Amino acid sequence: MRRRRWMAGGMAAAAVLTMAACGADDGPPTLTWYINPDDGGQAAIARSCTEDAGGEYRIEISLLPRDASEQRQQLARRLAARDASIDLMSLDPPFIPEFVEGEFLAEVPDDVAERVSEDVVAGALAGATWNDRLVAVPFWANTQLLWYRTSVAEAAGLDMEQPVTWDQLIQAAQDQDVLLGVQGTRAESLTVWINALVESAGGHVVENPEAEAADVTLGLDSDAGREAARIMSEIGAQGLAGAGLPTADESASLSLFQGDRGSFMVNWPFVWTATGAAVEAGTLDTELLDDIGWAVYPQVTEGQESRPPYGGINLGIGAYSRHVDLAYAAAECIVSPENQAEYFTTNGNPPSSISAYDDPAVQEAFPMADVIRQSLEQAAPRPQTPYYNEVSTGLQGTWHPPSAVDPDSTPAQSSEFITAVLRGERLL
Amino acid sequence: MSAQVAPAKGSGASEAAAEEEARKRRNRAQKSDRTRAESRLGWYLAGPAFVVMLAVTAYPIAQAIFDSLFRFRLSAPDERAFIGLTNYVVVLSDVVFWRVLGVTLLITVVAVAVEVVLGFALALVMHRAITQLRGLLRTAILVPYGIITVVSAFAWFYAFDISSGFVNTWFAWVPGVDENLNWFANMGTSLFVIIASEIWKTTPFISLLLLAGLAQVPTELEEAAEVDGATWWQRLNRVVIPNMKAAIMVAVLFRALDAFRIFDNVFIMTGGANNTEVLSLLAYRTSIARLEIGLGSAISVLLFVCVILICFIAIKLFKVDLAGARGEK
Amino acid sequence: MGLTTKQKVWWAVITVVVLVYALFPVAAIAATSFKIPSELDNGRFLPGTWSLINYEQILVGDAQSLFLSSLRNSIGISLIATAIAAVLATLAAYAIARLDFPGKRLILTTALAVSIFPVISIVTPLFNLWRTIGLYDTWPGLIIPYLSLTLPISIWILTAFFRQIPWELEQAAQVDGATTWQAFRKAIVPLAAPGVFTTALIAFFIAWNDFVYGISLTSTEAARPVPAALAFFTGASQFEEPTGSISAAAVVVTIPVVVLVLLFQRQIVAGLTQGAVKG
Structure with a gap:
């Protein structure tokens, strides 16, 4: 008797659950896509893919915070709570290994993996891979270029057709009494700069990114690390990036670059769309737009190809999603070359798809598209380790402010500090 | 209570005393009934607030003390281990x-x-x-x-x-x-x-x-x-x-x-x-x-x-x- | 009034100083909220051209969904947390002020202890518990911890209020042949209502102000309150500063505060001073 009642109860509960799982029943399943903030591009893609799906699924978007590390926090916290509402996520590549290790991501089916790794720039593919497996779907790939004011470069006598070095930029800033645009604020963008300098000097921030926390070896205490520290400290200590350097993020360096003392700046391609929009709105002169030039990221050692920063977004599928198959179908739709090209022209976020760069609309909106593609081929990702957050926050703590960086001691100290944090011996 | 042992001395006096005693006892019983009712009402009224306050602070802090004895990283839940006061x-x-x-x-x-x-x-x-x-x-x-x-x-x-x-x-x-x-x-x-x-x-x-x-x-x-x-x-x-x-x-x-x-x-x-x-x-x-x-x-x-x-x-x-x-x- | 001219001048000066002190930072962010993007960096206090572009951005533009949903969350969650705290505190304070029972002091001491409790100490275990039982990123998931902020101060303020109420009126009403319910409605409610209202106002301010719970226990528009949303605003791309939108949103959420203060300054002051220092 008791047992029967228990069974009946169980069946009722199961029925309720099944009904709940089917959702509102009358509509197609809704996939929730957690997006990083942009200028509405991902929302547009979500709409067009919902249409293309022909009633198979609907994509709804949910906005994540602005700061990359905040985005990671929000997602990691939800996934640790086994949130089934996370179907698709726009993930910053450095955080992907941690998500894989925490079993937060659904596995990429082999056939999907094969399809989405075709026609993808090298950096983006590397950013979506962990332990030799594709773990996320490459979406868009970001990289920093060297932006310059043609007038300043001419006055400084620099031939921008040839690769330039950081030392040449420092020299030009000193001679011309102008300011360099770099990101020195204590945030993810500082790590981006440090990593690009170290990699361009031929080193690595982390030597063995796939190691366990206690065994991670840092490559900062090396010639490459010291060279990176020298460049950073020269720019910081001599005030070549202005007084705002210790709080300068991408947006602040852009305003500096647009100002009277703007000269050279390393920054993401959004600066082109943003400047264009400001000119259109009448808040900036058209002349400024004509004065802007672009080149591949500066070299650290003359003659040695630079390793520009690699960023962008890959799509991860939530491990607890109720519709993993549909989510992968949606992801494939989202990353189609057409969508990527459209996203680039409207939002300024460069495609990971090689063929998207050949789109005439892309070539028209971004005269520097080919330089971006080249930069992406050269780009070096930030250390891909499940402990990226510790490494990055540790770097930001020890290499800030740039004026206090000492080539002789900072690399060694930060190595020691980050190692101790990873071993659980120190607070971050 | 110690008042129960009423000493039996002279009969008349003792009867009066006993009656007095009994009245007092009734009074006290009545009063304590009222007191009890009042304190019950008091706790009925104030109890929910008290319980809520404890629930939203005492429980979490106890949990925090417990958690602080473990190595526990949310993105690596399998590696959770008791490590004492480390x-x-x-x-x-x-x-x-x-x-x-x-x-x-x-x-x-x-x-x-x-x-x-x-x-x-x-x-x-x-x-x-x-x-x-x-x-x-x-x-x-x-x-x-x-x-x-x-x-x-x-x-x-x-x-x-x-x-x-x-x-x-x-x-x-x-x-x-x-x-x-x-x-x-x-x-x-x-x-x-x-x-x-x-x-x-x-x-x-x-x-x-x-x-x-x-x-x-x-x-x-x-x-x-x-x-x-x-x-x-x-x-x-x-x-x-x-x-x-x-x-x-x-x-x-x-x-x-x-x-x-x-x-x-x-x-x-x-x-x-x-x-x-x-x-x-x-x-x-x-x-x-x-x-x-x-x-x-x-x-x-x-x-x-x-x-x-x-x-x-x-x-x-x-x-x-x-x-x-x-x-x- | 019998003030000399010198005194009048003095009072005028003092008043201006206090007004500038209290309102200047608010004026500063309000001025920023009317600036167009290219004027944000010009180092001036007032905008050159006054523009509503930032308000458009948060009320009908791109930031609309983020801001309006957080506004809805904040209002809803704060109101519910305030209401629950007001009801529980009214019952408790009535008992403490009117009844004699063991444990009165314990309750007051507990309220005191809870009110000095460091919020950050309980946020981690709460986060952990919420994610297990599914309260993470929900309204109840914020309402419950908000009670730890609103309840203790409500109990203190209301106890102080209730102790000053002439309760003889209640008995008088009963003697006059009114039923208990009538006595309650006709005598007690009018006496207690101002105190409860004041308490609710102060509790609302506290809940409205919360930031730590807001950023730790929510992650989407489902429950994220305004202070947390302000910290997450974004410009046209994720690399652009949202200074204008944040300022505009800050002004919008400050308006209710100013209105409440204008309407009820007497009650708020009475509540804060009565609940705080007596005897």
Whole structure:
């Protein structure tokens, strides 16, 4: 008797659950896509893919915070709570290994993996891979270029057709009494700069990114690390990036670059769309737009190809999603070359798809598209380790402010500090 | 009860005594019935609030103490392991913790010291103000009290920020301030803005507590002192302040405990850069941002201990009578 | 009034000083909220051209969904947390002020202890518990911890209020032949209502102000309150500063505060001073 009642109860509960799982029943399943903030591009893609799906699924978007590390926090916290509402996520590549290790991501089916790794720039593919497996779907790939004011470069006598070095930029800033645009604020963008300098000097921030926390070896205490520290400290200590350097993020360096003392700046391609929009709105002169030039990221050692920063977004599928198959179908739709090209022209976020760069609309909106593609081929990702957050926050703590960086001691100290944090011996 | 053993002596007297005894007992029983009913009603009414308060604090802190004994990282749940007091050893042996504690104390002491003086001045102004002005003044100072701390933090941040701020332009005549002063690039200047915004936001609260204290000072005493030829300053020093010492102490303690938990302003303005990190932020970054639940819980527990210590010191050393001052007596 | 000219001048000066002190930072962020993007960096206090572009951005533009949903969350969650706290505190304070029972002091002491409790200490275990039982990123997931902020101070303020109420009226009403319910409605409610209202106002301010719970226990528009949303605003791309939108949103959420303060300054002051220092 008791047992029967228990069974009946169980069946009722199961029925309720099944009904709940089917959702509102009358509509197609809704996939929730957690997006990083942009200028509405991902929302547009979500709409067009919902249409293309022909009633198979609907994509709804949910906005994540602005700061990359905040985005990671929000997602990691939800996934640790086994949130089934996370179907698709726009993930910053450095955080992907941690998500894989925490079993937060659904596995990429082999056939999907094969399809989405075709026609993808090298950096983006590397950013979506962990332990030799594709773990996320490459979406868009970001990289920093060297932006310059043609007038300043001419006055400084620099031939921008040839690769330039950081030392040449420092020299030009000193001679011309102008300011360099770099990101020195204590945030993810500082790590981006440090990593690009170290990699361009031929080193690595982390030597063995796939190691366990206690065994991670840092490559900062090396010639490459010291060279990176020298460049950073020269720019910081001599005030070549202005007084705002210790709080300068991408947006602040852009305003500096647009100002009277703007000269050279390393920054993401959004600066082109943003400047264009400001000119259109009448808040900036058209002349400024004509004065802007672009080149591949500066070299650290003359003659040695630079390793520009690699960023962008890959799509991860939530491990607890109720519709993993549909989510992968949606992801494939989202990353189609057409969508990527459209996203680039409207939002300024460069495609990971090689063929998207050949789109005439892309070539028209971004005269520097080919330089971006080249930069992406050269780009070096930030250390891909499940402990990226510790490494990055540790770097930001020890290499800030740039004026206090000492080539002789900072690399060694930060190595020691980050190692101790990873071993659980120190607070971050 | 010992009253049951009634000694049997003379018969008549003893009967009367017994009757008296029985009446008393009935009375007591009735009274205790009423008392019992009253206390039952009391707990029925007050119980829910009591239980809710315990549930939202006692349970989590117990859980935090438990968690602090484990190595537990949310993104690697399988590696959870009991490690005893190791987390506390790590925290307490790290210079970072002590630096952060120092910064927190510095902010607390400076902010509260300035607030007491400023708040006292504001309280005096409101106390003395003629009726027409009183409403206006109170309304004005309630604005900082009611405003969201995060909003106030942004307001101060944007005012001082090197690119969007106007402070550098306005105060360029002050030595050391020019258009190239980046307030949020140095520890001293960042702390200055953080503390200033904290003072701005919370002085109204302290001044209202002090205003209530001022109202308690007997006017006769002040008048008598005035007749004796005491100056304004002497009256303030010898009559007013001694008479509201209790109110001042309570105000200071409450604000100190509040300032010690400072978080919002620092989070918004510097995020802990330039050594401006405070204890709450350290705990937040460790457990919420790094997902190191174990280590973060240890810091949380230590923060809790610090608050208790401050309270204990205030009550034992400075004899702050919280209950008395808060109306319980 | 019998003020000399000198005194009048003095009071005028003092009033201006206090007004500038209290309102200047608010004016500063309000001025920023009317600036167009290219003027944000010009180092001036007032905008050159006054523009509503930032308000459009948050009320009808791109930031609309983020801001309006957080506004809805903040209002809803704060109101519910305030209401629950007001009801529980009214019952408790009535018992403490009117009845004699063992444990009164314990309840008051507990309230005191809870009110000085460091929020950050309980946020981690709460986060952990919430994610297990599914309260993470929900309204109840914020309402419950908000009670730890609103309940203790409500109990203190209301106890102080209730102790001053002339309760003889209640008995008088009963003697006059009114039923208990009538006595309650006609005598007690009018006496207690102002105190409860004041308490609710102060509790609302506290809940409205919360930041730590807001950023730790939510992660989407489902429950994220305004202070947390302010910290997450974004510009046209994720690299652009949202200074203008944040300022505009800050002004919008400050308006209710100013309105409440304007309407009820007397009650708020009475509540804060009565609950705080007595005897």
